[in-house]
Every structure is written in structure tokens, then in C-alpha cells.
Amino acid sequence: MTSLLIRNARIVDGTAPEPTDPVDIAIENGRFTEVGKGLSFDADAVQDLNGAIVMPGLIDCHVHVIATTANLGQNAELPNSWVALRSAQIMREMLMRGFTTVRDLGGADRGLQKAVEDGLIEAPRLVICGKALSQTGGHTDYRGPYHNRDVSYYPDRLGALGRVCDGVPEVRRAAREEVKNGAQFIKIMADGGVSSPSDPVGYLVFSVEELKAAVEVAKGFGTYVSAHLYDDAAIVRALDCGIDCIEHGNLMGDATIARIAREGQVVVPTNITYDYLARAGAQFGLPPESVAKIDGVREAGLERLVKLHAAGVTMGYGSDLLGGMHSEQSGEFPLRGRYLPAQAVIRSATVDAARVLRMEGQIGVIAPGAHADLIVVDGNPLEDLALLTRQGAHLSLILQGGVARKKASAL
Numbered sequence: 001m002t003s004l005l006i007r008n009a010r011i012v013d014g015t016a017p018e019p020t021d022p023v024d025i026a027i028e029n030g031r032f033t034e035v036g037k038g039l040s041f042d043a044d045a046v047q048d049l050n051g052a053i054v055m056p057g058l059i060d061c062h063v064h065v066i067a068t069t070a071n072l073g074q075n076a077e078l079p080n081s082w083v084a085l086r087s088a089q090i091m092r093e094m095l096m097r098g099f100t101t102v103r104d105l106g107g108a109d110r111g112l113q114k115a116v117e118d119g120l121i122e123a124p125r126l127v128i129c130g131k132a133l134s135q136t137g138g139h140t141d142y143r144g145p146y147h148n149r150d151v152s153y154y155p156d157r158l159g160a161l162g163r164v165c166d167g168v169p170e171v172r173r174a175a176r177e178e179v180k181n182g183a184q185f186i187k188i189m190a191d192g193g194v195s196s197p198s199d200p201v202g203y204l205v206f207s208v209e210e211l212k213a214a215v216e217v218a219k220g221f222g223t224y225v226s227a228h229l230y231d232d233a234a235i236v237r238a239l240d241c242g243i244d245c246i247e248h249g250n251l252m253g254d255a256t257i258a259r260i261a262r263e264g265q266v267v268v269p270t271n272i273t274y275d276y277l278a279r280a281g282a283q284f285g286l287p288p289e290s291v292a293k294i295d296g297v298r299e300a301g302l303e304r305l306v307k308l309h310a311a312g313v314t315m316g317y318g319s320d321l322l323g324g325m326h327s328e329q330s331g332e333f334p335l336r337g338r339y340l341p342a343q344a345v346i347r348s349a350t351v352d353a354a355r356v357l358r359m360e361g362q363i364g365v366i367a368p369g370a371h372a373d374l375i376v377v378d379g380n381p382l383e384d385l386a387l388l389t390r391q392g393a394h395l396s397l398i399l400q401g402g403v404a405r406k407k408a409s410a411l
């Protein structure tokens, strides 16, 4: 493995309101080894950035890399081999937007993760939960109201975001199978949702006993449960059952926000998906009954950003886009920036995201010991978050594990 010395880089990671003074960054064997002024380090290569801004590689805490279309029922029926190859393209595009790590919230398997680790594809570091768990008629039951044909084949379909399980023994088995197959956390659909046909938002899916069974399996393995949630009653129930990570959270009440601030669970809002779905969901294959569900959660989600920030809740950056909408992944930056300080928005994709993924010190920072994931931005994102959009057009260098995935000719 080669070594690299980056000179005169000003760091923006969301922990300070201004970029740092220029520093040098030493990289060896895929990790940052030293950060400081005037480093003397005998590197294979030296890159002087002349005061340009660098950020830790970005982290998206909520993606679905196997969602090749917004019609998730149709996606589940596609051939595994085709889905794998299309997912590789979707992931490469994420990497080119500066996301060097993504957490998949349903669908991606150990095979895709291993393909990234083995260097078969250039893609973000992939954190997986395997299939999300859903009850019959829940958020990953795509059958709709007209038949009850068996869907026990979902776990073997790469294109299925989730699997259906009912009752404590089945939930336990499903969670255990996902852990066996490489899941790093368990994802559970604990509320109705937008992209599925038979589950209104606020439907208290799964029993308390089923939710607790999933939490017990996850905690027994030393990890956590993340849950898809909108409605306040569903969120309170999930918290009571020991769920540690709340996805979306659009309809969360003030008392619940105060509770989360006190107890330390984390939240991953995903506003860009509602923003874009409202504008263009139908053209990307989202069924009409799903399009109609969006307005109920879109504005509420944006209002919650301000309240969660004021309460001091840790928020991760999340996009949650499907199919042809993946290109909007970076749109969550300027969208959140309309409601929050840019520094807080950046932190959600760096240090706070690392906390959500339980990988603090490993990713989301430019510090000794962390993976050498870094992007060079042509401008200061603390002043203009849109510099992180446009498919990485303003990123002149993307390093992942010390390897250049993108390097502009000017460098």
C-alpha cells in the first residue's frame, strides 16, 4: 500500500464554524496517520492543496442501493444478477458524489458488501442490515389487497428491501438469519409507509412482543435495531421496546423529542425523498396511492429538523431515494440548510453520521487511525452547501481508504 502526504489543507468537518488553518495530512496503509502543521513524512507521493478545503468522506446513513426503481414490488421480482450489476452502478454514482460510506436500510446483502471490500467494484464502504423485517401487510409487503400468495422467497431476492415475518418465533428467526448472513444491525418496519400499498402511516405494525424479540436478538449480538417510523405513538412504542435508531421520524411529538434528547437515541431524517417524490415520484414509477401519502409527512419532517436540532438530538444525514431519484442524494444538504446552520448539516454527514453507524473514530473524521476517506471541495461548504451537489462536480479529489477514486486533472 502506498503512502501519501497532503499539504496545506483546510479541514471542514462540521465540528467548527470555520475551516481550520492549513494543515498537513499523512496517509499510510489506507488510514490517516498524522494531522498537523509542517509534518515531515517520507511519503510515496505529495499533494500540495494550497489552502483548499478538505472534508472527511461523506456518510449517508439511509440508502437503498438495490432500489433500481421506485416501484419496490416490481424491484423484488427482478433477476438477482441484474439487480447486483445495477446496484454497483448506483453505488459508484454515490461514491462520485463524495459518499465514501453508506448505510443500507434494507436490501443489500453480504455479497454486495464483499464485492466492495474485495475491490470488484468501486463503491462506498457498505454497512448492511440485510433484509428489513416487516409484518404481513407492513412496509415491505408489496402484494397489495388482491392476493395472499406466499412471499417466503423475498429473503432470496436481492431486489427485495425486506422480508415478511409474523409472530415472535418468526421475527426471532428472521432477525437471527439476517445476523447470520452478515447484518451489522437489524432494520424493522415499525410503522406504515409511503412506498407500500396496504399500510397507512400510523398503523401500529408488529406487536410489542415482536418488536422486543427483534431488539433482544440485535442486543444479544452486540448491535442495535433501527426502525422505520413516522407517527408519534409508533415512535413512543418503539422507544419503549428498546429501539435505538429512528428513521424518518416526521411526526414525532415534542415530548418524544425531549425524551430522545435525554435518553440518547439517534434520528435519521430523510427529507429529500419526500421533497423529490412530491415533485417527480409518479414519473419514476411510484404508484399513485403512494404519491398521495407524501404530503402528510413532507412539511412535518422539515419542521422537526428545527426542533430536533434545538433539543440537541444527534441527527444523521439520510436520503432514502429509490430508482431514478438516486441522483438527488446530495440534495438533502441544501434542503436541510434552509432550516439549520450549515455546520450542523455537515456534521450530520461526518461525525454525527459516524455516531449513528457506531463507527466513531473510524469514519467521518480526518484524524489518526481513521480510514483515509477524504474529499477536496472547490470552495467552502460552510458558506455554500450546494458545493456538495451536482453529482460531485465541485469535488476535485475523492480519496477512499487512501485510494484516489476521482482526481481532477488540475491536481
Ligand code: ZN
Residues within 6 Å of the ligand: 193, 228, 229, 247, 248
Ligand atoms: Zn422507511
Ligand code: ZN
Residues within 6 Å of the ligand: 062, 063, 064, 105, 320
Ligand atoms: Zn428507506
